Amino acid sequence: MTEVAIVLVLVFVALLLSNVPIGVAIGTASLAAVFANGGMASSETIVADRMVNGVSSFSLLAIPFFVLSGILMGRGGMARRLIDFANALVGRYPGGLSYVNTLTCMMFGSISGSATAAVSSVGGFMLPEMTRNGYDRDFSVAVTTAAATTGLIIPPSNIMIVYAVACGSVSIAAIFIAGVIPGIVMGLCIMTVCLIHAIRKGDKGGVKCSRRQIWTAFRRAFLSLFLMVVIIGGILGGIFTATEAAAVAVAYSLILAMAVYREVKWRDLPDILRQTGVTTAVVMLLIAVSSSMSWIMTIANIPQTISSALVAVSENRFVLLLIINLLLLAVGTFMDMTPAVLIFTPIFLPVARQLGMSDIQFGIMMIANLCIGLCTPPVGSCLFLGCGIGKTSIANVTKPMIPFFIAMIVAVLLITFIPALSMWLPGIAGLLK
Numbered sequence: 001m002t003e004v005a006i007v008l009v010l011v012f013v014a015l016l017l018s019n020v021p022i023g024v025a026i027g028t029a030s031l032a033a034v035f036a037n038g039g040m041a042s043s044e045t046i047v048a049d050r051m052v053n054g055v056s057s058f059s060l061l062a063i064p065f066f067v068l069s070g071i072l073m074g075r076g077g078m079a080r081r082l083i084d085f086a087n088a089l090v091g092r093y094p095g096g097l098s099y100v101n102t103l104t105c106m107m108f109g110s111i112s113g114s115a116t117a118a119v120s121s122v123g124g125f126m127l128p129e130m131t132r133n134g135y136d137r138d139f140s141v142a143v144t145t146a147a148a149t150t151g152l153i154i155p156p157s158n159i160m161i162v163y164a165v166a167c168g169s170v171s172i173a174a175i176f177i178a179g180v181i182p183g184i185v186m187g188l189c190i191m192t193v194c195l196i197h198a199i200r201k202g203d204k205g206g207v208k209c210s211r212r213q214i215w216t217a218f219r220r221a222f223l224s225l226f227l228m229v230v231i232i233g234g235i236l237g238g239i240f241t242a243t244e245a246a247a248v249a250v251a252y253s254l255i256l257a258m259a260v261y262r263e264v265k266w267r268d269l270p271d272i273l274r275q276t277g278v279t280t281a282v283v284m285l286l287i288a289v290s291s292s293m294s295w296i297m298t299i300a301n302i303p304q305t306i307s308s309a310l311v312a313v314s315e316n317r318f319v320l321l322l323i324i325n326l327l328l329l330a331v332g333t334f335m336d337m338t339p340a341v342l343i344f345t346p347i348f349l350p351v352a353r354q355l356g357m358s359d360i361q362f363g364i365m366m367i368a369n370l371c372i373g374l375c376t377p378p379v380g381s382c383l384f385l386g387c388g389i390g391k392t393s394i395a396n397v398t399k400p401m402i403p404f405f406i407a408m409i410v411a412v413l414l415i416t417f418i419p420a421l422s423m424w425l426p427g428i429a430g431l432l433k
Helices: 002-017 022-038 040-055 058-075 078-090 096-112 115-132 137-152 158-167 172-178 180-201 211-236 242-260 266-299 302-313 317-334 337-354 359-373 381-390 394-417 420-428
Strands: none
Touching: 002 022, 002 266, 002 302, 022 040, 022 266, 022 337, 040 266, 058 078, 058 096, 058 115, 058 158, 058 242, 058 266, 078 096, 078 115, 078 211, 096 115, 096 137, 096 180, 096 211, 115 137, 115 381, 137 158, 137 180, 137 359, 137 381, 137 394, 158 172, 158 266, 158 337, 158 359, 172 180, 172 211, 172 242, 172 359, 172 420, 180 359, 180 394, 180 420, 211 242, 266 302, 266 337, 302 317, 302 337, 317 337, 317 359, 317 394, 337 359, 359 394, 359 420, 381 394, 394 420
16 A cells, blocks of 8 residues: 555645645545556546545534624624624723734634634724724734634634544534633733733723723623524533534524624625635535545555554653644645644544543644644635735734744643643533543
8 A cells, every 4th residue: 555655645745836726636636546546447436435425424514504604794793893892801901902803803703613704804893993003014914813713713613523523533512612711722822922012012001991881892792792602502502413503503693694783785695605605615625535535545554654653753742742733733834724634633633542632632732733824824814814904915924923823832732731721611511421
């Protein structure tokens, strides 16, 4: 099987270096590897069969629903109300608007499950506001880009669903609830950078809001925030599955956006559904081709070979976990999260198990690590989107992004070496097997 592994890796790397789209690169490399293993006659059929099997999962039906609910939230006026509530809570402190930006991204992510939706919805409001209040434009873009990734750790999150499917031994409910504290930790690390920046710049903070103003802002944001309670509470209470919860989220978001806030009109729905279809098609294509690559890697014993090589490097748990994190960090810089999770979970999870790490903690560690890749070129979708909204360049944002990279890496290390951050809430909820 050595030839299969060589063909798979060489074709995949060559296509990536040629700027071929990641989905096409994965699918073509898988086809080439199967051809090298069994001949052309059945190669197409085998790859097609693995792709179909890869997306034939009831759990994956939650993804298009969560994508649709996220778009409805972004257009339905929820971001503005969350910003006002966050401003009432933390806007008075030095560096207040950067805290408002971070906290809003965390809250918006917790109800939309999308980092790019957080960048576009929150950034569209916050970046001009921070610029008007004297914040450096590039710093503001860096804050938004980094903070938006917390929405992939705080549930609900599409990438958590993908991991649960790839792992096979973790329920969606367990991985959802496990992400709450790590997501907050990531947000606090980002806020720490904002605090240091405010102290260096001599920021005096904003106007202190009265209890009445805080209460008013909370009431305006309550219906938006309540969606998280509906989703997580319904799943943990056994009222509905994660897929059914996603459908409930769509119905709730639609009612809120059209009947309560009235910021989405009937004429907007065709474009919203089109955008949902395009996004879902991209995600499902990545899942399908990644499933075929994961299968051929298993046939070629690549996961077992890499696992054995890692264990042979050192017997020290600390060193091995650092190596895994470094490899995931490197992977995240050039590969989208969905294929990265599907391809590298079978490779690194067995090693993590040997080191005594639970499947749940590994999943949170992997997702948190790959989130950093959303802020780095050449794949960093959040970075590109943030620069576009902020009307600046990646070169200008790179320097202010460095402290946030450090903060996110610190958060990943805390998640890696403090199991309680990921395991405490699932244990309380009785979701540990």
